[in-house]
Amino acid sequence: MSELVTVRYLCIGCPLGCRLEVDEAPETHAIVEVRGFSCRRGKEYAIQEHTAPQRTVTTTVAIDHARWARLPVRSDRPAPKEMVLTICHALRHVRVTAPVKMGDVIAANVAGSGVNMIATRDMPGQ
């Protein structure tokens, strides 16, 4: 039986910033113990962050015939953390034309991540 592996996280729930520790079994990766939290949300965050960390992606894409050169977009749901850079890389080739409405889908299932990018503002044409 080999040793447990301990992974550390900084809790983002509040300014206390608890130093969280997750012990996992070496082969199965099953969580054996969570330590360091001082509230329920902290424990839940540690488990989420350890098993399937997710991030909302916000970035911009090129837009023509608009007041600004870039249109701000966000993912319509959180994406797997390891996909964030891949998604942003794929969006460098996207170019849209004004007018655009807030909520319009700008790119669907980006880089096979399962998330769609939607516009976060109206951009009138000009």
Place this chain on the structure above:
Amino acid sequence: MITSNPRHLRGSYDVVVVGAGPAGLEAAVAAQDAGADHILVVDRETEAGGILVQCIHSGFGLHRFGQELTGPEYAQRVLTQVVKRNIDVVTDAFVLDVDRERRVKLMTQEEGVSLIDAQAIVLAMGARERTRAAIHIPGTRPAGIFTAGMAQRLVNLYGLLPGRRAVLLGSGDIGLIMARRLTLEGVEVVGVFELMPYANGLNRNIVQCLHDFDIPLHLSTTVVEIHGRDRVEKVTVAPVDANLRPQMERAWDVPCDTLLISIGLIPENELSEQLRLRIDPMTNGPVVTSTMECSRNGVFACGNVVHIHDLVDFVSAEAMLAGRSAGRYVAGAAPPADNVRLLPGENVAYCVPHTISTEREHTIYMRTRRPLEACSLRLTDLGGKVIYEKKLRYVFPAEMVNLKLRPAVLHHFHNGALRVDVAPRADG
């Protein structure tokens, strides 16, 4: 109506709001709800929305709208309220001056200078960033030195990258957000340097903007020299001692072509000074009553021009109060004057508002000087008697403390002033 031509405007308004960021827009709506008919909002930018327009990340609106929004989404929601109503917004316009009769001197490209009469003014000019000059970094003056907000504007609106290899000075939230933003756009962010022994930004941003991308954060370290003739070539950084003095014998060079500076905000108060409003030297913003009225009747203020807020949601709440007060002032329905002064005491840098009334409910915002755990917030009269006490789990200077105070708490209080302390609990 949104216009850049003052010919489309009236010669006089009930309320003129200076600044069309979240504070100004929310104040305009609240002023109309409180009885003002004709309202004008002035902004020097080409579109309304303020700094939120370039803050494309999420994390706004949990208090105000009950959901997490990006900056542009928050701005558009607030602006939609304004456009639905009969409120005028003039963009590409600059308020040069407001005189004692509350005549607003407006500068526009279309008309040059024009004068507009106002019965009440709401100051909502926001804040500007501190620059290299504020902390006197020695060295040359090459291209490649930006404030974090300027870089944010270049990247998110203009689609321009500030450089290829960046160093960040200051660990405030704007700086951390920009570290991630530049990384996502392919810029190499070499490291973040912070003078203080602790990070100034939210833990959420430390994790999601730095840890996620393995960007190192150097605490108790600062930039002591900038090198380069035409373009930044490198910066020298050095650890600081307990008195924040750089230890030059331990300094090292960091090659980079860009330096981003994120070292805090200053309220934008040129107009407040021209109006000779009383300024609080701690906030650098006007002294305000519990209705957000300044030291001159009929002049109100809200948002970052009063004090720097952590969250736009709190700006909205404060702006609604200021707008409502301006509307009531115009309608001749201003409430009775305040009767209690708030005096910042132990571990309290400032309180806003500066005065309150024993007759009404208040939200008091304050900033502490140093972190404390298991402490309490106490209101004490000048005789030393504790009038109110509230236990707090923790306080941090980077997080504003807000206290909701019901009139019942001050029911029998007639002493004129209350000292506000945030101190360790008496019971340990």
